[in-house]
Amino acid sequence: MNYWLFKSEPSVYSIDDLKRDKSTSWEGVRNYQARNFLRDTVKKGDLVLFYHSNAEPPGVAGVCKIVKEGYIDHTAFDPKSKYFDEKSKKDNPAWYLVDVGYVQTFEEVVPLPKLKVTNGLEEMMVTKRGARLSIQPVTKKEFDIVMKLAGAKLVAT
DNA sequence: GCCAACGTTGGC
DNA sequence: GCCAACGTTGGC
DSSP states (O other), X not given: OOEEEEEEOTTTSOHHHHHHHSEEEOOOOOOHHHHHIIIXXXXXXXXXXXXXXXXXXXXXXXXXXXXXXXXXOGGGGOTTSTTOOTTXXXXXXXXXXXXXXXXXXXEEEEEHHHHHTSTTOTTOGGGSTTOOXXXXXXXXXXXXXXHHHHTOOOOOO
């Protein structure tokens, strides 16, 4: 089982939207490093910290989990889709999706400044300057520390 | 709204 | 293959 941090701008798709939808396909990843994770490494049952970027405050808003492993992103083939990418061909797809399911929302967002000053999170990617990757691996230890900061226990699903 | 950091593109 | 220019991300 692996742990991840997925970034989303809440003005585009927030954890409240995921709570309402129960599950969703994680659309719009157009970065090769993030694509490699989605295609190769993210597995069903993995737990994901749902991170609100470009938010006030930015931080971890809750938890979701992988309910469907990497599959071809057909929105990249559709010229009418805002995620269309002419470089992605049906015989050589460039982009992949996973589906995530809602698990829980924290009572309060664990804000980025708090992550930055917490012992044990020094190596966590999101705490480092210029860490733009939208799909980030997280260790179990880091995941557990964030849960503790949130005062949350993992909800059984 | 600003701007630093980063990834991608394209000329050479 | 180098690297300048450009576009995007995302904290502040």
